[in-house]
Amino acid sequence: MKKIILTGGGTAGHVTPNLALLPSLQERGYEIHYIGSYNGIEKKLIEGAGIPYDGISSGKFRRYFDLKNFSDPFRVMKGYFEARKLMKKYKPDVVFSKGGFVSVPVVLAAKHYKIPTIIHESDMTPGLANKLCIPSAARVCCNFPETLKYLPKDKAVLSGSPIRQELLSGDRLTGLQYTGLSAAKPIILVIGGSLGAVAVNNAVRSLLPRLLEKYQVIHICGKGHLDDALIGRAGYSQFEYVDAPLRHLFAAADLIVSRAGANSICEILALRKPNVLIPLSAAASRGDQILNARSFEKQGFSTVLEEEQVTNETLFQAIENTYENRKKFSETMEQSSLGDAVGIVIGLIEELAERE
Numbered sequence: 001m002k003k004i005i006l007t008g009g010g011t012a013g014h015v016t017p018n019l020a021l022l023p024s025l026q027e028r029g030y031e032i033h034y035i036g037s038y039n040g041i042e043k044k045l046i047e048g049a050g051i052p053y054d055g056i057s058s059g060k061f062r063r064y065f066d067l068k069n070f071s072d073p074f075r076v077m078k079g080y081f082e083a084r085k086l087m088k089k090y091k092p093d094v095v096f097s098k099g100g101f102v103s104v105p106v107v108l109a110a111k112h113y114k115i116p117t118i119i120h121e122s123d124m125t126p127g128l129a130n131k132l133c134i135p136s137a138a139r140v141c142c143n144f145p146e147t148l149k150y151l152p153k154d155k156a157v158l159s160g161s162p163i164r165q166e167l168l169s170g171d172r173l174t175g176l177q178y179t180g181l182s183a184a185k186p187i188i189l190v191i192g193g194s195l196g197a198v199a200v201n202n203a204v205r206s207l208l209p210r211l212l213e214k215y216q217v218i219h220i221c222g223k224g225h226l227d228d229a230l231i232g233r234a235g236y237s238q239f240e241y242v243d244a245p246l247r248h249l250f251a252a253a254d255l256i257v258s259r260a261g262a263n264s265i266c267e268i269l270a271l272r273k274p275n276v277l278i279p280l281s282a283a284a285s286r287g288d289q290i291l292n293a294r295s296f297e298k299q300g301f302s303t304v305l306e307e308e309q310v311t312n313e314t315l316f317q318a319i320e321n322t323y324e325n326r327k328k329f330s331e332t333m334e335q336s337s338l339g340d341a342v343g344i345v346i347g348l349i350e351e352l353a354e355r356e
Helices: 016-027 041-048 072-090 103-112 128-136 145-150 165-169 172-179 198-211 246-252 262-271 288-298 312-324 326-334 341-355
Strands: 003-007 031-037 053-056 094-097 117-121 139-142 156-158 187-191 216-220 236-239 255-258 275-277
Touching: 003 016, 003 072, 003 103, 016 031, 016 041, 016 341, 031 041, 031 072, 041 053, 053 072, 072 103, 094 103, 094 341, 103 117, 103 128, 117 128, 117 341, 139 341, 145 156, 145 288, 165 246, 165 262, 172 246, 187 198, 187 246, 198 216, 198 312, 216 246, 255 262, 255 312, 262 275, 262 288, 275 288, 275 312, 312 326
Parallel strands: 003 031, 003 094, 031 053, 094 117, 117 139, 139 156, 187 216, 187 255, 216 236, 255 275
Antiparallel strands: none
16 A cells, blocks of 8 residues: 655645645545644644544744744754654655645655655745645745746646635536525625635625625635624625535625635636736735735736725626626636646655555
8 A cells, every 4th residue: 555644734735735745635535634733723623534643843944033943943852752753653655745834744755765755846946844744845836837937847747726626516506505695696605715805804894885786795714803893784694604505605705805825816717707816915925925826816817906906896897807707817817737636746646655
């Protein structure tokens, strides 16, 4: 039996592509283990999927001054030796890393035992954790054509992001029933991210009276961000978080308004849904969402409205223009070659596992 260790953590985006690979790995008879942090979001998600989970110590690498910069290297070193013990215990044929700081000691431990590793980089430019891991990797997968220039040519693979197949099997009618909406008006699905997005929430709610004249709105607003005053508002359905029924909400949506996290927009691409992207501002991030969104705009997949440009009028016009040209957006997305990321990544895993 072939064995694989999956790793990645810190955010849901570092875990969901691993979850997307599970059915194909299980079909091929792989023994699967997951290494993450002791109490990160990945622990709950992976254990919920029934996969054996091991936690290790992890620390964050920072480009700025923080007192934890003095203690975290010791946590990383501890995590490295813990990962080495797990490599020796499980003896995997291959490791797949989705990134995040917990993945660094895992990838380095795999290198110590000469176990081939595949890294997946979601964003346009590699994050610091993946930069540290790339020299130890056999292959580096990415989502955007522009990313290839940042990667070693002999390792780089334009794969797209592995998407959970169940997201592609939603039912529109079930989505309508779940939200209490009707088929009488087109539906906008607003997604602020796993923790919500205050700026997006506020913009959509400020525009709501105008939107509801023509559209209905499904709003995933994040934990703690429900607006009690809007509960029961006709044509508006809000949720803090949606898990299993999300595929049905995708199926019900005619247009999506979203942040521009790499995994989220790759899901939108796979679903061929017209969309308006509002990337997280550079002031609140390293600017990766802006780069992601601009790439999708350049490829004709998305309308982009940067956070600093959001007003009632600009957001309404972006939605209107995208909806009016929805057929063109969908047709352009249909022509994308990034439709089978799971197949591409599984092929690389099989190739490297066979070498062992």
